[in-house]
Amino acid sequence: MSLPHAILTALLERPSSGLELTRRFDRSIGYFWSATHQQIYRELGRLEQSGCIRALKSAQPARGRKKEYEVLPAGRAELTGWVSGREDPRPVRDPLLLRMRAAAVVGTEGLPDELRRHLALHERQLAEYTDIEARDFAPRTEGAEPAGPTEADRLRHLVLRAGIELERMWVEWLTEALSEASTAPAAPTTPAGPDGA
Secondary structure, eight states, X not given: OHHHHHHHHHHHHSOEEXXXXXXXXXXXXXXXXXXXXXXXXXXXXXXXXXXXXXXXXOSSOXXXXXXXXXXXXXXXXXXXXXXXXXXOOOOOOOHHHHHHHHHHHHOOTTXXXXXXXXXXXXXXXXXXXXXXXXXXXSOEEETTEEEOOOHXXXXXXXXXXXXXXXXXXXXXXXXXXXXXXXXXXXXXXXXXXXXXX
């Protein structure tokens, strides 16, 4: 259910065409809620049919122009209701964690290379997030007085900080996991207990 809410959020921030929306997903919302271009276009159609969004009128002829969408009151009400609703945390389902558990049974051969690859990916993502933070959330000044962030800026920054902290956690954990996997025997010498723990 979250993709339509991600689209409504993006369109409330700024009316956009489907193409602009997919680009915005690629460089912002997509960091924490990914969707393919097809999924976004399909969801735009559903949201339009349900009366949550509409295409803006354009002075250009219909052929070859990009439809720009805006959120209607029903869409804003849907998003407001979703924001104030309840949802339990989802369990982590990461194949790398399952690989680590499997390595306890079959050994760590080949695993350190994959851990190094993941570590490099998370270090790169952390660097990208910290660059975004420096660019978009550095203290601003207008004249001699520093201008404080708006409420919207503070909330966006909190989302980015969650991403930064998650990447830092992965970098720290992967560094430790790499150390453990590199010193572990290639195959375990004793089988696991009957409960698999």
